[in-house]
Amino acid sequence: MELELELELDTSSTMAKEPKEPPPPAAAAQPKPKYELRPVEKVKDPIISQIGDFRRYQLFFFLIVVLCKFGTGWHTLAHIFLAAPTPLKCLTPNVTDACSKDCKQTEFNTTVFKTTIITQWDLICDRQSLASLSQSIVMLGIMVGGMSFGMIADRWGRRPAFLLCCFMQLFTGLIVCASPFFWFYCLFRFLVAVATGGTMTVSFVLLMEIIGPKKRELIGILYQIPFNIGHASLSLFAFYIREWRWFQFSVTIFSVVFVIYIWLVPESPRWLFTTGRVDKSVKVLERIARHNRAPTDTIRPEIEAAHQVLASRQPTKKGNVIDLFRTPYMRLKTICMANDWLVVCMVYYGTAQYIAKLGGDIFLNVLIAALLGIPGTLLCVVLTKYLGRKMTMMLSNGLSACGLLLLVFLHKSKQIVQVMCATLGLFGASITFPNVYLYGAELFPTVVRSNGMGLCSMVGRIGGLVAPMICELDVYGAWITPLVFGVFSVLAMLGTIFLPETRGTPLPETLEDGESFGRKSPKEQS
Template identity: 90%
Template sequence: MELKLVLKLLADAAEAAAEAEAGDEAEITPIPKCQLADTLLQMLMLLCSAVASFHLSRWMLLILVLLLLCGAPVICFSNALQLCSSVHAAVEWAASLALSQNRFGSLVPQYEIAIYWWLHIFTPVYGEPGHDTTTSTFTFTSSTARYDQFVLEPQDTRDTFPATMADKTKDKPKETTPQPQPKPKPKYEPRPVEKTKDPIISQIGDFRRYQLFFFLIVVLCKFGTGWHTLAHIFLAAPTPLKCLTENVTDPCSKDCNQTEFDTSLFKTTIITEWNLICKDKSLASLSQSIVMLGIMIGGMSFGMIADRWGRRPAFLLCCFMQLITGLIVCLSKWYWFYCLFRFLVAVATGGTMTVSFVLLMEIIGPKKRELIGILYQIPFNIGHASLSLFAYYIREWRWFQFSVTIFSVVFVIYIWLVPESPRWLFTTGRVDKSVKILERIARHNRAPTDTIKAEMEAAYAVLASRQPAKKGNVTDLFRTPYMRLKTIAMANDWLVVCMVYYGTAQYIAKLGGDIFLNVLIAALLGIPGTLLCVVLTKYLGRKLTMMLSNGLSAIGLLLLVFLYKSSEIVQVSCATVGLFGASITFPNVYLYGAELFPTVVRSNGMGLCSMVGRIGGLLAPMINELDVYGSWITPLIFGVASVLAMLGTIVLPETRGTPLPETLEDGENFGRKSQKAQT
């Protein structure tokens, strides 16, 4: 029935529009005789009434109301008075529609209030004599905590309303006495936060719900660092080459006129793509050395960007740079193009490693900082292990690269979920922005928010009033004898662990047997190694744990030197022991180094050690290439280096449970007393 009426109104509206276009504008009289405006308005109301007869959600009903409010001004163009009157009629009708559907309780409160005030203010205006409009009174009741209902008392039913709507509104009772609103109860009871010297942790707590949530989302980027750093294992997987020339077995000899790759295991690799064989064989390892160089440069460059322009911009930049450059690698046509964009991927990966770790550590209190700092390395091990699964099902290097890169699309969520570091904002003088972020974190952590602004402003006033402490530089690490000795020993530990970990991971892929299973088992053992580091550093200390883990790597790799002619299982087992020891050492060097260097040169010391460590990673592929002269040479170099690292750790002091050194003088004297006590 309503549909027929709508079609009739459409025909009337079209006829009125045709008359207006014919130039008969004088016949269009002011309201209430504007046939076009009234007809279109009535048609719009009937259309909405037909749709509203179904069970609508609050948002659908809200869209209908907005449609009326926005549609009436468009279709009522005769004059300003008619425009206002038509909008008013639309609002009145929308209120009656919502009431008849018993839906006002489900509308957004702001729109309830808006309609209510529109009707109360403008009903007297548009109900004046001389205008054919409805003068209706709406009373607003608040019998519950929300604005639940409008009650309509029509004094003169306007014929532009659907009759069914007007009839339904006559029987509604009138409520005029407002009821007192109960005071809303808070959603949670704030839990007090322990006040410490750290103004940030004093507002949000040491490690609560938000820090856990932030850890779980930021840790996603750590999977990508493992994939891109060690993807070379399968991008340049061993691909046997054979000579098809009769009576010639060496495919690299001059007598061999035709060669063929064995593609039964891997259909394509970068070796088969650009014929990286014979004299060009070292170019495959060179591409991985370029990757390690990129990680080193990325860590330093994005670290400076994060200090200058903020952690969030630097973090987002390196995440999306990793995605874009990683996808471009899949399209490489030339070897130099491949190396260039693998280098850019590595730069982004190095930035992701550095900035994500800083972002996380700056909102976690000291009680859990040690544990989270070590657990943060586990996704790297999982990423390393999952490379075997990717390569097992994807045997073409371009699609393999695509599969480990496309995951970075997930980083889009960081745009909304990763805020700027409140600590960086605070130290750079942006206190207001820092307070806003801290208040949001505090609400998530169910911590009090009333005093955050006052306390942060007071803390910044104290910070600004301090005399800036003398800043150190890299040369201060070598200025005094004992500090110089400790710096060299710690840098050597970083050099060895990066060289042994990355080098052994690549070396296992070259051993016989199932390459997928070998890499998977060796990588998975890194997870218990990282977890074991948490226990050992807590109960045995940093120094003894470092010596034991380096010793374990040395034992496994030196055994491989004497057993290199043994079965494949024995060789892989020895190499896995060496890799397991390095997986314990890796998180320990981060923790040990941060506690060893004094505050004024801590960032310089860690930056120097990280750079030296990346040099070790850069050398690892080149050392692996020495197996052409003897398969025992590579494990010998790695094993001897582990022994030297173990011996060098002897000169380092234990840092577990000791106050951290602050000044250069503290750094020079730190550990001397314990050293004298031992002698």
């Protein structure tokens, strides 16, 4: 009995010394999350259903990608000051015409610009047309770049195409500064323009593919404002930098900031999803969702299910330019949208140049013409939101037509009246310009969106290419130039009638979507 009692005492004392077991995990206090998750509204678009319509990440992405738009304005319109008018006078006694055979000695008036490409390579008299040719080469480069980089983006991805054109713009732009002769200058200005055309197209597609329909029109239009600011700031650069090589360097060196894109610009999750790279698309979407404080646990199953539905409708296929013309309705929409691009580039660049030719201070003229695009862009935001893309396109082209055709009948009136009419035409084009980007990006399906935007950009550059030639027609009659621009504006207005409204609708994904998109009413599509 004593032994049993001792064992019981030992056992009880041992039990008393043993530490108490921790409470079960279920009863443990859960750590508070760093932030509260915000559910995402589920819509028909599988990409927007995971990351939201427009949240923190989309705003951040917009702010960094928008930096490249300043360069597009600088490089596209730098010719205004690279080849600025430089008066030439003859030093031979009793000879006033500097281009006559009797003139043995000439001199440039460098009181405004110390050097330009005109003074550098004597682009005067019978060589005068070479200056305009160099700008036509730039427009050709933008046309080639928009098309070629659009194809690269659709075939190999948005990110590699975007990075390539950004760094190509930087390196070729710096080489232009050291051009030893004219044709070398033209070659590398062409390559800069190729990169610029690619930047215009691919950056816009990258942005539009992660923004939902609620904010798409606002962001798509505001994205064009840096182009206007870049255009306007050329006057400031040129006012303080009067030598063309340093002027070219100043508008190029900014591209060094593009190095941040290596780390901050991911591949488009929509492109990855549409081309069958579901796993990579999920990883990008999860990262964006975490930035947007959205749930991530349902992304993979929902994206995989959505891709199965997409694959059952149509096998994964990488599109090309020919696909834009295979089916009748897609062909009609492509032609009409390309026509809108042709006209707006022709009217915008041509009228801006025409205003500068009407006389006055070149710095002030360029500044006013460029700043005019900002209120036009802001007005486009309101019009596209409440009237839709189609009606806004028709009204803005009609406004350009009214101003330019009015100028046909008032070409002999006071200079201020002519400038006001031309300014009205330019203001209409400044409303149209952001709208064609937005409208086109919403019209083409994902598999050929970059190809479609690249094609339209290419056709638009044809309009920009011929615009200087149209401006030269004023030597045969001051009314001819505004007449041509006005008639083309009317044609663009009429062609827009055949396009469907895209406001508030999901982006078409496949070629099948592209053909059927617009045959239904906007309410049925959404």
